[in-house]
Amino acid sequence: xRVAISTAKPLEHATPALVLGCFEDEKDxxxxxxxxxxxxxxxxxxxxxxxxxxxxxxxxxxxxGKLPAERLVLVGLGKKKDMSAERLRQGAGNAxxxxxxxRVASFSSALQLAVTLPDATENAAIGMLLGSYSFEQYKTRxxxxxxxxxxxxxxLPSDQEQAGREALERAQIICDGVMLAxxxxxxxxxxxxxxxxxxxAGELAERNGLECRVYELDELEQMGMNALVxxxxxxxxxxRLIVVQYHGGKGRPVxxxxxxxxxxxxxxxxxxxxxxxxxxxxxAGSAAVLGTLEAAARLKLPVNxxxxxxxxxxxxxxxxxxxxxVLTSCSGTTIxxxxxxxxxxxxxxxxxxxxRKEFKPAAMVDLATLTGACVVxxxxxxxxxxxxxxxxxxxxxxxxxxxxxxxxxxxLWDEYGEVxxxxxxxxxxxxxxxxxxxxxxxxxxxxVGDTRWAxxxxxxxxxxxxxxxxxxxxxxxxxxxxxxEFLQAR
Numbered sequence: 094x095r096v097a098i099s100t101a102k103p104l105e106h107a108t109p110a111l112v113l114g115c116f117e118d119e120k121d122x123x124x125x126x127x128x129x130x131x132x133x134x135x136x137x138x139x140x141x142x143x144x145x146x147x148x149x150x151x152x153x154x155x156x157x158g159k160l161p162a163e164r165l166v167l168v169g170l171g172k173k174k175d176m177s178a179e180r181l182r183q184g185a186g187n188a189x190x191x192x193x194x195x196r197v198a199s200f201s202s203a204l205q206l207a208v209t210l211p212d213a214t215e216n217a218a219i220g221m222l223l224g225s226y227s228f229e230q231y232k233t234r235x236x237x238x239x240x241x242x243x244x245x246x247x248x249l250p251s252d253q254e255q256a257g258r259e260a261l262e263r264a265q266i267i268c269d270g271v272m273l274a275x276x277x278x279x280x281x282x283x284x285x286x287x288x289x290x291x292x293x294a295g296e297l298a299e300r301n302g303l304e305c306r307v308y309e310l311d312e313l314e315q316m317g318m319n320a321l322v323x324x325x326x327x328x329x330x331x332x333r334l335i336v337v338q339y340h341g342g343k344g345r346p347v348x349x350x351x352x353x354x355x356x357x358x359x360x361x362x363x364x365x366x367x368x369x370x371x372x373x374x375x376x377a378g379s380a381a382v383l384g385t386l387e388a389a390a391r392l393k394l395p396v397n398x399x400x401x402x403x404x405x406x407x408x409x410x411x412x413x414x415x416x417x418x419v420l421t422s423c424s425g426t427t428i429x430x431x432x433x434x435x436x437x438x439x440x441x442x443x444x445x446x447x448x449r450k451e452f453k454p455a456a457m458v459d460l461a462t463l464t465g466a467c468v469v470x471x472x473x474x475x476x477x478x479x480x481x482x483x484x485x486x487x488x489x490x491x492x493x494x495x496x497x498x499x500x501x502x503x504x505l506w507d508e509y510g511e512v513x514x515x516x517x518x519x520x521x522x523x524x525x526x527x528x529x530x531x532x533x534x535x536x537x538x539x540x541v542g543d544t545r546w547a548x549x550x551x552x553x554x555x556x557x558x559x560x561x562x563x564x565x566x567x568x569x570x571x572x573x574x575x576x577x578e579f580l581q582a583r
Contacts, residue, residue, distance in 0.1 A: 094225050094242040096218065096261050100251040103203040104130065104160060108246065110153070110200040111162035112188045114181075114207030115146040116173045121207060130160050135167070147171060148180060149562075151191040166191050168204055176208055178216045179497040185220025186563030189242075193225075198243040206248065214247065214257050218264035219574075221245055224563040226272055228279040263392065267577055270388030271570035273297075274380035278555065278568035282356035282373040287325070287333045287404040290353055290379060294335045294402065297383055301339075301390035308334040318403075318447070320422040320439040323430075325405030327360060327413025332405035334444065337383070339390050339398040346397035347583075348454035349386075349576065350444050352437045352461035353379035353404030360407045360433030361415050374568065375437070377555035378460035379404060381572030388577050396580050401448045403440035407433070419518045423447060424540055429515040432523035437463045438533050439522055442540040449544050456485055456545040458579075459537065460572045461552075466529030468553035475499040476554045476571065479534035480547030489547055492579035498571055500549060503531050510535040549575075 103111060104126055115124055128135035134154070138144040144152040148171030155164055168184045170176060185204055192200055205217040225242045232239070249257040277285060277293065291307045298305035310331040313322050318334065325332030335353070338346070354375035358364060364372065379402040386400050414420070418430045420439070424446040428439065441459055448457055467477040476493070478500040480486040486502055493500040509531045512524025520539065524532050534548045554571045557564050 094222065095244045096265060097244060097246045098254060098257055098261065099201065099246050099248055100254055101248065103206070103248050106201055106248060107161040108163070108199070108201040110164040110166055110192060110197045111160070112166045112168060112200060112202040112204045114168050114170050114184060114204045116170050116207070117146040119173050123203060123206065127160070127165060131156065132159070145169070148175070149183070149187065151187040153191045153195050162201070164195070164197065166200070170207065176210065178210055178212065178495065181205070181208055181210060181213060181216045182220035182497060183562035185217045186224035186561070189221050189224035190562070193240060196240050198241065201246040201248055203248045212260065214249065215260040215264045218247065218261050219268060220563040222264060222268040223271060224565070226275060226565055228276065228567060231281070266391045267388050267574060269391070270384035270577070271573045273387050274377070274384030274570035274573050275568040277380035277383065278374050278377045278570070280373070285355050285373070285376065286330045287353065287355055287406065288330055290355065290376065290402065290404050291333050291335050294337050294383060297387055298337055301387065303386065303390060304338040306336045308336070316423060316447070317421070318423045318443040319420045320428060321403045321405060321443045323414040323418070323420045324407055324436045324439050327408040327410045328406035330406060332403070332440075334447070335400075335402040335404060337386055337400040339386055341389065341393060342395040342397050344397065345455040346399045346452055347580065348399045348401060348448040348452055348457040349382045350401045350441060350448055350457060350459035351379035351382035352376065352441055352459070352463065353402045354437060354440065355404060355406055357407045357434070357436065358409055360413050360436060361409050362433040363409055364434060371556065374556050375462050376404065377462050377551055377568070377571070381460045381551070381570070381576070384570060384573040385576040388573060389580060392577070394580050396583060398580070399448065399452050399454065401444050403444040405440060407436045422540070426520060426539065427518040429518040429521045431521045435523035435533070437461050438536050441537055445537060445540045445546070449542055454544060456482070457541060458489070458547050458549065458576070460549045462555050463550045464530045464533050464552055466526065466533075467550040470503070470530055471501055471553055473553045473557070475501045477530050477534070477550035478502045478547065479505050479531065481505070481538060481541065482545040482547070485545050485547050488582065489549070489575070489579055492575050492582065496574040496578050498554070498575040500575070503534070505531065505535055505538060
């Protein structure tokens with residue numbers, strides 16, 4: 094969807110649809126002027142309770158020639174005292190849903206004019222851009238009837254035009270990063286393989302002037318990355334380690350590590366068949382890292398970043414690793430395999446050790462669809478957050494609150510590691526189901542040394558089973574906006 098700016102007054106602006114923000118308890122001047130132009134229609138709708146401005150509501154009306162805009166889209170924002178950036182983004186997404194339902198491809202937005210929040214233009218645009226996303230690449234029927242948005246025109250006072258243009262550019266870049274991540278997760282597992290992820294990373298690096306290095310199987314074996322290699326042994330397509338560097342500042346980099354299991358059958362500890370098709374999403378952490386690098390480079394963030402992506406397929410052929418095997422990780426720590434379906438922590442432990450030793454980062458953040466236990470604990474409303482540095486944990490929590498990609502801290506007490514101790518090796522890769530998200534995080538902690546580190550378990554947030562205001566059903570791209578906000582605030 095293209096984005097444009099106009100300094101025309103909303104009631105003098107010709108457009109297929111004009112989006113207005115409305116509060117329950119206060120009607121601003123623009124609302125009252127629209128109501129007057131429509132002979133009191135908006136007031137009558139409020140009296141009949143057909144549209145009151147309740148949060149989460151949207152109503153599309155035809156103006157029947159009484160305004161230059163052919164339609165009005167009224168977006169409910171709730172009570173004014175409860176207004177927030179997330180509520181604005183959700184309202185913007187609700188507006189886009191109403192427009193999609195009416196198949197209105199081009200529209201104009203005065204939504205941001207209803208609120209006085211900082212960054213209102215940027216947040217409203219993010220909600221609309223992300224709400225307009227759809228993934229239909231593999232649908233071949235009725236292409237000519239398929240709906241797509243064309244142009245969004247943002248209405249701004251002339252004295253805000255330059256600032257608005259910059260805000261919209263930021264919003265577009267951030268949303269492009271999110272959409273890149275969404276696309277990668279949405280593609281099927283026979284398309285997005287470790288080789289595909291490596292090519293995608295190389296293309297990202299080329300178009301943004303970044304450094305990219307892909308370590309192939311023989312190199313991984315020489316490096317002693319036996320945990321990563323072990324997970325990928327049962328697949329026809331060998332594992333890889335992808336490293337992308339962005340140099341935008343001074344000092345030590347921030348390392349972003351993303352789990353890249355492009356399909357997880359569970360291996361020898363095979364998963365039940367029902368729902369296994371969703372295991373194409375087990376590389377959502379890697380998608381978030383690539384989306385963040387795309388956004389950071391285009392925003393020219395003044396930081397140094399290194400993205401490290403261990404990627405493999407977890408498949409159960411005759412070469413696959415088995416329960417009872419012992420793998421020696423890149424760090425030298427030995428790991429007894431008790432469940433081949435606990436593979437994400439294995440590829441991450443090698444990647445974390447590699448990033449720590451190779452780049453000596455100021456901080457490391459890993460993202461992974463790591464445990465079903467985190468979904469049990471937090472559902473689909475928040476990602477699990479663990480770490481060894483409270484300032485880092487707090488900074489990520491603030492970024493999550495600001496972007497609406499909420500996280501919830503979980504403890505990492507040593508007692509949670511008791512179930513990960515092996516009788517024949519240094520560690521087991523899986524223990525009790527009790528506290529499973531935390532024991533998995535505790536396992537990762539053993540490979541970060543004294544480097545500041547945080548772990549985001551995005552198992553419950555990487556995919557929407559139902560549409561949300563600016564997150565359509567399917568891949569969410571979670572982590573990109575959170576990490577960009579975190580990096581901007583450093």
